[in-house]
Amino acid sequence: MTSITLDDKPLKNDACRMEELDDEILLYHPGNNKTLYINKSASIIWQLCTGEQTVADIISLIKDAYPAQPDDLEQDVIATLTELKDNDAVTMH
Amino acid sequence: MQVRNLSLGDSSIEIVTHSNETNAMVDMLFKGVPSEGSHPPHACLEISQDRSDSYRLSRDDKQIYAGDSLAALANSLMDTSIYNLADKCSSGLLFHAACLSWKGRGVILPAQSGHGKTTLSAWLLSNGFDYLTDELVYLPLNSLRAMCFGRPLNVKYGAREIIDELLGDNRDDASIIEGPIAMLVPPRLFRAENQPVEPEVSMIFFPRYRADTEFNLEKLSPAQTGMSMMSCLVNARNLPGDGFKATVDLARQVPAYSITYPDFDGVLGTITGLLEER
Numbered sequence: 001m002t003s004i005t006l007d008d009k010p011l012k013n014d015a016c017r018m019e020e021l022d023d024e025i026l027l028y029h030p031g032n033n034k035t036l037y038i039n040k041s042a043s044i045i046w047q048l049c050t051g052e053q054t055v056a057d058i059i060s061l062i063k064d065a066y067p068a069q070p071d072d073l074e075q076d077v078i079a080t081l082t083e084l085k086d087n088d089a090v091t092m093h
Numbered sequence: 094m095q096v097r098n099l100s101l102g103d104s105s106i107e108i109v110t111h112s113n114e115t116n117a118m119v120d121m122l123f124k125g126v127p128s129e130g131s132h133p134p135h136a137c138l139e140i141s142q143d144r145s146d147s148y149r150l151s152r153d154d155k156q157i158y159a160g161d162s163l164a165a166l167a168n169s170l171m172d173t174s175i176y177n178l179a180d181k182c183s184s185g186l187l188f189h190a191a192c193l194s195w196k197g198r199g200v201i202l203p204a205q206s207g208h209g210k211t212t213l214s215a216w217l218l219s220n221g222f223d224y225l226t227d228e229l230v231y232l233p234l235n236s237l238r239a240m241c242f243g244r245p246l247n248v249k250y251g252a253r254e255i256i257d258e259l260l261g262d263n264r265d266d267a268s269i270i271e272g273p274i275a276m277l278v279p280p281r282l283f284r285a286e287n288q289p290v291e292p293e294v295s296m297i298f299f300p301r302y303r304a305d306t307e308f309n310l311e312k313l314s315p316a317q318t319g320m321s322m323m324s325c326l327v328n329a330r331n332l333p334g335d336g337f338k339a340t341v342d343l344a345r346q347v348p349a350y351s352i353t354y355p356d357f358d359g360v361l362g363t364i365t366g367l368l369e370e371r
Contacts, residue, residue, distance in 0.1 A: 024316035028337040035323040
């Protein structure tokens with residue numbers, strides 16, 4: 001596991017193939033043959049990994065869009081991004 | 094000399110035998126495996142015997158097994174056949190899974206080794222299900238028609254107690270092949286026969302036997318289903334896009350459940366009840 005800072009800018013890995021199923025996402029990484037399941041809330045984070053927004057920006061956007069989110073939203077976002085990064089689904093810039 | 098073809102989709106192999114004893118073993122092991130493929134065999138497995146009655150299994154003249162145990166020969170032949178069929182199969186999805194049918198409806202039980210799919214299959218066979226395979230299911234691309242590697246059930250000795258109970262008076266049947274870590278049991282001994290049909294897959298269950306838990310049934314979303322099916326796809330590298338899109342399409346079409354159980358109480362009624370609703 002690698003640490004992520006609030007200043008990092010996550011970018012989706014173009015090599016990953018994505019399939020949307022209802023509100024959820026499956027990502028397949030042909031390089032490592034891994035399939036990653038992303039639930040509804042994590043899929044929102046994935047969509048925001050454009051390489052232009054920082055982790056702090058993503059947390060702020062989700063807080064604004066979904067004010068009822070729990071207090072530990074920041075940890076949840078970082079945990080999701082860490083999983084995406086550890087599976088080579090995003091890279092940090 | 095006897096030549097038997099085994100096929101799954103566009104992958105075929107042939108098995109050559111030279112004695113009545115090994116002919117009979119091959120017939121018993123592979124009577125439920127499709128023999129007519131779309132392509133000629135890409136590999137030849139040959140079983141021969143020397144003067145001291147030792148067996149020799151070779152693939153295209155390369156020795157794979159040599160020894161005097163018919164059970165060890167059977168296990169080696171089974172493993173080699175499965176590997177070689179999967180290795181060249183590119184016309185459909187090949188899943189590590191059991192497949193049964195109930196009233197003509199196909200049920201797939203995908204799982205890694207050790208999750209209890211063979212024991213669960215034996216239980217369901219003893220309770221009215223028909224047998225297709227406990228190991229490999231082939232689905233042609235864009236089709237839900239299951240073609241199966243219908244070998245005898247490969248029962249690990251850890252499940253011996255429950256299997257003996259299910260076999261009843263058949264537990265000492267001469268057709269059971271006892272190997273070093275498992276025994277191969279013809280499905281007829283569980284009061285079921287290899288079915289030559291290709292049922293449409295109606296439902297997927299991911300079984301998990303755990304002695305220390307309570308019975309639990311969970312409906313899976315299509316994404317969860319797709320993720321779990323990808324982990325059981327054995328020929329991804331042969332398929333367009335590694336079979337990801339085709340597997341996702343399957344997950345969109347077929348309802349799936351995870352089923353965790355400490356014993357078989359409730360399993361039969363749950364599965365047949367869900368199938369009745371389809």
